[in-house]
Amino acid sequence: MALHPCISSAIAASIVALTPVLAQADTFTAQSVVTSATLYPTGGEVVRRARLQMPAGRHELHLPNIPAQSAQSFAQSVRAELTNAQLGPIRVRPDLQTTKENWAEPEAEARKLVADAKATLDQLKSQKAAAMDEVTAAQDGLDFLTRLKAPSGTAAIDLAQIAAMIREQSALAREAMAQAQARSNALNDSLNDAKAALDAAKIELARIADPDEARVTVSLSLDVPEDGEVSVDVIYPIQAAGWRPSYTAQLDTVTGDMQFERSVQVTQSTGEAWFDVTLSLSTDRPERSTDPSYLPPLIRRVFDPDDMRPMARSMAADTMMLEGAQMTADSMVPRGYGLNLMYDLPLEQTVYSSADEATEFAMSVLEFGPQMSVRAVPLFDETGYLMAAFQNTSGEMFLPGEVRLYRDGSFIGQTFSDSIGAGERAEFGFGPVDGIKVSRVIVDANEGDRGVIRKSNEMESAILISVENLTDRVWPIEVMDRVSVSEQEDLDIKWSSTQIPSEVASNDQRGILKWVFDLEANTIWTTQLTERLTWPDGQQLQ
Template sequence: MRALCLPLLLVASPALADDIALSSRVSAVTLYLQGATVIREVPFAAPAGTHDLILADLPRGTPLGSVRVSIDGARMGGVTTRRDYVPPRDMAESAELLAARAEVERLEEAMRTARARIDDIRLEAEAARARLAFLDRIGQGDGAAALEIDRLRALSQMIGTETLAARQTALEATRRADAAERALTDQQEALEAARKALKALVPEEEARAMLAVAVSADTATEGRMVVTYTIADAGWQPLYDLHLARASGALRIERGALVRQSTGENWQDVALTLSTARPSEQTQPGQIWPWVPRIVDPEEIRPLARQKGADALMSMAAPAAEMERAVVADADFDGLSVTYSYPGPVDVTTGADHVRLMLGSLEAQAEIVAQAVPMLDQTAYLMAEFTNETDEILLPTSQARFYLDGRYVGQRGLGLIAAGDEADLSFGPIDGLRLSRTLRDRNEGDRGLIRKSNEMTEAVAIEVENLTGMAWPLRVLDRVPVSEQNDLEITWSATPKPTEENVDDMRGILAWEFDLPAGETQTIRLDTAMEWPEGKVLR
């Protein structure tokens, strides 16, 4: 970076020779999902004695309370910080900046010229429509009826000829104006791109924060000052492209990252590390407070409906006041989090578009099954069940894209998948696996759903029809009611019997697993009965 002159700052110093002005740049950054640790390395040379190393180019928004300084090559004394310091700027502009500004001005002028041309064309159309209105008034005037037949005929021919010409002129002008409007789209995109390029080149003009570090040495020395601080206006978001090969079950997870920062300065050629650590979130375990139940008279009980949301539970827990062959990054797992060290220098412009980086891919073997939920869906969905056998965490993201045999099937969010976790991923519907769930007649005169004052029975038929032309491993999910009261008796039976009950530790959720050949239909019958005492109501 340019060396900084500091006449305003140095006025307050008793001896100018004791102050050494330095300029710095961001040399390394560790980005978290929200926030970052920034490192600035500044070489210096100092004569023997005591001096102040002055660093006046920190961004204005730098959280000075988080600044930490280390010195190599001299003894370090006190550290002084100051906000809102405005150092003088070198007004010389680079050739690249001048060219970018000229390109923006050229494109803006071209846009103005094009829009003026469109306005002229539309004026032609308006003039033609005005002629039409005038001709229409001539034909409807009272004077036309009093004309002789020859003069009336001539007037009629004139009006017809002029009307036709005016309509053609209006139509042709409208078409030319519309075509010119469509042509503006490319010019507008080129102008936006030029403005972004200019923004990335414009040097920051904000006030800066100042840092003064006292150092001393017995002899002339050369050393290095390292300034480290944490910021909130930066972060990265994981990206995943998940590719599944249906024939083999091979699952490839291509990982990427969207990097952003709004620190007020551009990062140029920084060594970038991405971390899955989350220092901006909870960093200590929750606190359990004593539970002190008490007995009160019935009239002292506050109705639960008057308590708001979590207050009803918090009152038992705590007092209210206590709550292509891309360049890819190398991963390192330390047992707590994963870091990705990007192998090359990275440029990130402040406040500009996200920078996309590649983090490499993971390979896994998935078991493919068609999952059917007839209660909610009309078709089954292709699911890939796999275990994350790597040491790396798949972080939650809203931008996971799914591909089946190279075909894009959709984008949706992906939850956190820790190392060793099992996960089910959906790769879209299987339209040929038709689902139905219907109430069936139990006997003549009765409906499938029978309800008396203290009894209710239900008979359900679930069908899965395979019209895909190939066999599929099926997993069908349904449910039966669950009782938490002794007086409410629930019985159920299923034909065939479910393969699993209480799926994923959810009571009453049933699963049937079977292979369904092409062209065949599997039927499941599910009967449920509930009984309760007279005088009670089922809710």
């Protein structure tokens, strides 16, 4: 099948674009494309490649149209790797800025080539699908004829006619199926050509520079020992790119399982699209300092007491200077990410240039059996919140990132998770459980006064805490409340609870009480928490 003229033009244009143009006897120009990229949380490093046939000898190779904000900074960081050639000096110069008028027409033509190539590919796919539908229809006809039987008692002459009809129709069905299969097979080469033309059109579109984006030309001096293909990889860092982890936690409260999906969101705004690149993600952070902090000597002085005041001012100034230096050092200490890791995406990827949109790639799906509980904080909340604690048994560290939370298939919100090391325990909150009602009220005294009695050097309080389970299932409950804590011997604090707390310093926090229990359906749990504070006369309580 002949290709659309636009597609043939696209293939021809791509071949010309990849073929070096001999400007002088020893000067070549070739287009390069990004073939791989290693991204860090901030920034990255890309490899762009050019391949071309070169004769033996010393040559100058120009690679234009490379996005870069500054030719000077680009020249300081670029390096090159060659196959079948020796590298000499590398020079970088700014590309001449194209005017909007000169740029608009080729950009429109390139976009039309992409659209035409895609339309041709879609048309060929439709033709192949139609041919395969005919194959299926013919096969269905054969299957029907095979199952066809004459009614009982049919005369012999009629049986012969039926048999002849079945043979004739079967032959026609097989012929139709063979012809449709042949048409489908014949489209395979055209489909491959159309796919190649679409890829070439995309590369051409990516090559065209927006005049608002700065570009440079990299010139390399090459010594080619013999005629043949030379491959050039230009490697350089970029700032307008990065990646961040993203997670989705889906909790099934019936089975008690939690599915943890890991993905990464990649962004790049270099000014060109990356088509079919090998993408790697590193947890390294090149922007961090490569050397430890400088530790200055601690200089002591002796001084005459008569000069104490001026010297005190001098020492105060020195102290302020040292403290300022220490504060600066502290502010530059990197966040700990554990061991550095590298993730290689299994397939070649396409990442478009955009400052506002991220491309998300799935990494893995893990299964955990979390420990579920409903946590109630009666001092602040009127309902319990579902919590799921789990251990990271994946063997890998989970980097800090946003976590989308789903409970029984419904999206309930998102949270931010700090890093979770391999083997470390973590906990996510999965929203309120409306059927768990919580209350915390001050108990009335018998005399009719409020439950908080305060004198000049004494204060007493009585609090009633209750948790009611209005659901139809048993829930493990954690109730958290607090009592006063004293750091002075003169302030005496005594407290009691009708239900003994499971922990009296939860999470190593003094005065934080926790009650852990299972609450049956349609039942209420209560405890009364009393507290008495006394202190010497003449002093005030804070």
